[in-house]
Amino acid sequence: MTRKEFLRSCGTMAAGVALSGVFLQSCAGIHYAAFSRDGNRLVVPKSEFSTQKNQKTIERDLVIIKTAASDIPIAVHKSGSEYTAVLLxxxxxxxxxxxxxxxxxxxxxxxxxxxxxxxxxxxxxxxxTTYKITTDHDNIYIELT
Ligand code: FES
Known part of the structure; x- marks a missing residue:
């Protein structure tokens, strides 16, 4: 392999790695969380912040909630054991x-x-706009009013 061929193959490989990173980032970007409604509260299972992939647990720090009541979704962010919810x-x-x-x-x-x-x-x-959040062992409760 000549020096020129070697550099060309490295460039192709680097571009592939860069593109796969972008692809993976965009695929892993947004998760629409399952939720239920309890009166004026949205109930989001804490399990929505993690998923299993290849026998590994992958943690998320952000999920999106799309309700039928609003065109605008709510984002719930997790930082450690703290959660915040904002209207997007x-x-x-x-x-x-x-x-x-x-x-x-x-x-x-x-x-x-x-x-x-x-x-x-x-x-x-x-x-x-932010929402009051309470939690228990399994769920996050978002107070809508
Ligand atoms: S509507 Fe968002 S910056 Fe103007």
Missing amino acids: RCTHRGCELNPGGGQFTCPCHGSEFTLQGTVLEGPAEENL
Whole structure:
């Protein structure tokens, strides 16, 4: 193998590794969680934050809840044993936010928010709507009102 062939094969392999990383990241990105409703509460099993793959447990730190009552989903973030829930409606003009890169980004005018709903970058000036959360051993309870 010539030096040129070697460098070409390395470049092809590097591109393949880079693309597979992007593919895996996008596949693993969003999980729509199963939930039930109990009055004004959404009940999300804590098991939604993990999955089994190849006999390994993979932990998630973010799940999305899409209810029939709203076009805008709720995101639930886990940090250690703490959970936060935010409505993915931009406080600038109401566009649905996109999760990714450890934050929420607005596709309309570019506002950015932390996973807990705090404004990182405008034009939005107000933090996202958050929900009170309680937990027990098995579930997360999101208070809607
Ligand atoms: S609606 Fe989100 S930045 Fe304008």
